[in-house]
Amino acid sequence: MSTGDTERGSERDYVQxxxxxxxxxxxxxxxxxxxxxAELAAKTGLSRxxxxxxxxxxxxxxxxxxxxxxxxLTPRVLTIGxxxxxxxxxxxxxxxxxxxxxxRTGESASLAELDEFDAVYxxxxxxxxxxxxxxxxxxRVPAHATSMGRVLLAWAGPARITRFxxxxxxxxxxxRTITDPAELxxxxxxxxxxGWSIVDGELEEGLLSASAPVxxxxxxxxxxxxxxxxxxxxxxxxxxxETVPLxxxxxxAISTELGWSPRTPPVVRDGFF
Numbered sequence: 616m617s618t619g620d621t622e623r624g625s626e627r628d629y630v631q632x633x634x635x636x637x638x639x640x641x642x643x644x645x646x647x648x649x650x651x652x653a654e655l656a657a658k659t660g661l662s663r664x665x666x667x668x669x670x671x672x673x674x675x676x677x678x679x680x681x682x683x684x685x686x687x688l689t690p691r692v693l694t695i696g697x698x699x700x701x702x703x704x705x706x707x708x709x710x711x712x713x714x715x716x717x718x719r720t721g722e723s724a725s726l727a728e729l730d731e732f733d734a735v736y737x738x739x740x741x742x743x744x745x746x747x748x749x750x751x752x753x754x755r756v757p758a759h760a761t762s763m764g765r766v767l768l769a770w771a772g773p774a775r776i777t778r779f780x781x782x783x784x785x786x787x788x789x790x791r792t793i794t795d796p797a798e799l800x801x802x803x804x805x806x807x808x809x810g811w812s813i814v815d816g817e818l819e820e821g822l823l824s825a826s827a828p829v830x831x832x833x834x835x836x837x838x839x840x841x842x843x844x845x846x847x848x849x850x851x852x853x854x855x856x857e858t859v860p861l862x863x864x865x866x867x868a869i870s871t872e873l874g875w876s877p878r879t880p881p882v883v884r885d886g887f888f
Contacts, residue, residue, distance in 0.1 A: 832874025
């Protein structure tokens with residue numbers, strides 16, 4: 616359990632209106648770019664009067680704007696993500712490493728962090744579009760079906776892994792997706808043992824990716840570095856032989872700049888499996 620989990624406070628410290636405000640903001644997506652008040656109420660499960668008050672508040676703060684019966688986000692929403700990037704030194708530090716990795720492999724390079732049941736892209740150097748979903752900084756992908764997610768989960772600690780296996784929706788995205796908790800636990804054990812992950816066609820048919828862990832000065836895994844390609848461009852064997860060594864080398868370089876040393880004692884989490 617993270618420090619944040621132990622310092623969440625009691626229920627009386629919980630501001631429900633803030634939660635509802637974020638629920639309304641997050642209801643805007645590529646399928647509902649300019650929703651009506653009624654559509655937002657249906658998606659969030661909130662009453663129309665509540666959604667109206669939240670929208671008017673967000674409008675006053677500059678995060679949404681009104682177009683008759685429809686609403687849209689404003690560019691000010693982007694500043695929320697920019698604040699995270701600006702206060703996270705490893706993202707800026709990793710960017711030149713991602714660029715060099717992309718140049719050496721000819722494939723997209725990404726950095727991701729774990730958030731609940733998803734791996735979230737926090738930095739990316741795209742080379743070519745290989746996924747049907749639109750991937751950019753801030754995009755979320757299911758951790759169980761991606762190499763990034765498995766790297767992040769493999770070193771997440773026993774409590775986090777158990778909660779994930781019990782609560783995460785292990786949806787089958789393709790016929791190859793691992794959806795059995797016991798099988799996924801074994802896959803995470805293998806990732807931890809070998810020090811990297813390859814996932815072939817589990818999120819999307821033909822999508823092939825490899826990931827390696829990025830560590831901070833304490834040795835804790837704080838991010839996953841990934842290189843993605845298509846099965847038509849590179850066979851899994853070649854990815855393992857040619858890309859994985861570059862990936863591990865680059866992840867080690869980023870970790871070293873974050874203060875990690877191969878001599879740093881690993882973070883011990885007893886009872887991993």
